[in-house]
Amino acid sequence: MQEIIIIGGGLAGSEAAWQIAKRGVKVKLYEMRPFKMTPAHKTDKFGELVCSNSLRSKELTKAIGLLKEELKLLKSLIMKAALNCEIEAGKALAVDRECFANYITKKISNHPLIEIIREEVTEIPKDKMVIIATGPLTSEALARSLSELIEVPYLHFYDAIAPIVYADSINWDIVFVSNRYGEGEGAYVNCPMTKEEYEKFVEELLKAEKVPLHPFEEPKYFEGCLPIEVMAERGKDTLRYGPMKPVGLIDPRTGKEPYAVVQLRPENKEKTLYNLVGFQTKLKYHEQERIFRMIPGLEKAEFARFGSIHRNTFVNAPLVLEPTLQLKNYSKIFLAGQITGVEGYVESTAMGLLAGLNAERLVKNNPLLIPPKETAIGALVNYLTTANPRHFQPMNINWGLFPPLNINKKLPKQQKYLKMAERALQVLKKWIEENHILTD
Incomplete structure (x- = not known):
């Protein structure tokens, strides 16, 4: 045999x-x-x-x-x-x-x-x-x-892992479903932010505790998947021109583009899980929970997986x-x-x-x-x-x-x-x- x-x-x-x-x-x-x-x-x-x-x-x-x-x-x-x-x-x-x-x-x-x-x-x-x-x-x-x-x-x-939240923990009264420029059926869930909400979010992001890297994990970040806290360190508007850009997204309640947007993408066919697009991070888990719940629509978010980079x-x-x-x-x-x-x-x-x-x-x-x-x-x-x-x-x-x-x-x-x-x-x-x- x-x-x-x-x-x-x-x-x-x-x-x-x-x-x-x-x-x-x-x-x-x-x-x-x-x-x-x-x-x-x-x-x-x-x-x-x-x-x-x-x-x-x-x-x-x-x-x-x-x-x-x-x-x-x-x-x-x-x-x-x-x-x-x-x-x-x-x-x-x-x-x-x-x-x-x-x-x-x-x-x-x-x-x-x-x-x-x-x-x-x-x-x-x-x-x-x-x-x-x-x-x-x-x-x-x-x-x-x-x-x-x-x-x-x-x-x-x-x-370079972004956090994932359970669909039934999203506040569906606040978010809206739309692709950029209204193209297609609408695969993305959008969490709209005002200027004040965005600036407070960035402020807390910059103060948050981060997980230290192991000695064998020297940061080798690709520009396409930088940790959000690293992007935030490059300037207060960096995220608005990156993963949180609102361009082409119209909030149906206001008829206008929000100041910033956090997009959620379905993680599975059943749409029971949603990924925070572009939110790969080295923040400690309790900090992720605290800060990401500042995002409109995620106030009571339950996390199936926290973000990480290793x-x-x-x-x-x-x-x-x-x-x-x-x-x-x-x-x-x-x-x-x-x-x-x-x-x-x-x-x-x-x-x-x-x-x-x-x-x-x-x-x-x-x-x-x-x-x-x-x-x-x-x-x-x-x-x-x-x-x-x-x-x-x-x-x-x-x-x-x-x-x-x-x-x-x-x-x-x-x-x-x-x-x-x-x-x-x-x-x-x-x-x-x-x-x-x-x-x-």
Whole structure:
């Protein structure tokens, strides 16, 4: 039986290796540490948490809490490690990072079907079964090899992420829907600002606290995607001539162009999520919440994702990935983890698990798996493969990615999210049973 090569020993690579090996298929797991370290890692252990010791909320009314429950049902190694090494953190799942990495490393190292090779892979073998799980700090040589497979424009090396708000938290009585100069049907939601509102917004933007860059994240901003606070520093009217320009937009309530406009673009087909166009930022999260709620129409905005700018390596998933996580033009090559276009440790783990399941199935000539989009894992995969490739950016799991509930009455948010979680777990259990996924 053909062995499977996995490149990268982070959460996604470790999860994929575990899922494959426990189903009786041999794995060669390549990890370049400690012979070549990344700028962020400190050890040679598998599953090292680099940025945080929190895996976020455990609550079922949070989409990330649901994703954890799904991973538990799928017998995730990473979730077992997290629960084994959990430390008290209220409603969040926090772990002892050393215990966590030691647990994963021991499990991977002791499995008889996993061979660990400590060397850098610089060339992706096209004729073998491969899972690439190298994470946001993929080495330059491997990134070059991947870019050759998928074509360079579809591989990104830096995130410039704008915040995303839930559609039902927008004040639709204040905003208006229109494209510039009234062209087309109207895809953009426009938040109009007066001169006073604009100047106060810029003033607060300039005073706001920013996230410090890591030593390996020297600012390499492109002029086309500068942080809004950097643009604001260039002069008080810079934003009005940039992402907040009102030209060609007429507010139907006044019949005039506003002084400035913040445009929101639908992030998904269902229009449950809206992106603040041009608002990539390094502001701290609490500052984003405070300042962006100064925008007319966003006074009570709820954020599905905050803005950020950081070093990352990820593909333009809608153009290059199948929902099975195979490359469209190389069916033996799978991607897993953040390189697929998801954000976060738990999301990366989920993609590792799915890639592992599908690689094992491909080796055995079994039908490959596409998780239902009512589930958190399926919602992520659906986003990766159906998002608009022109504006694609990595995404955390959030409720805006799920299909709406098939009910007529409006529910309080917490009740609605709980029902969506219950639906997801019910659908996932049925899917697991129908596809004979579990082995223990």
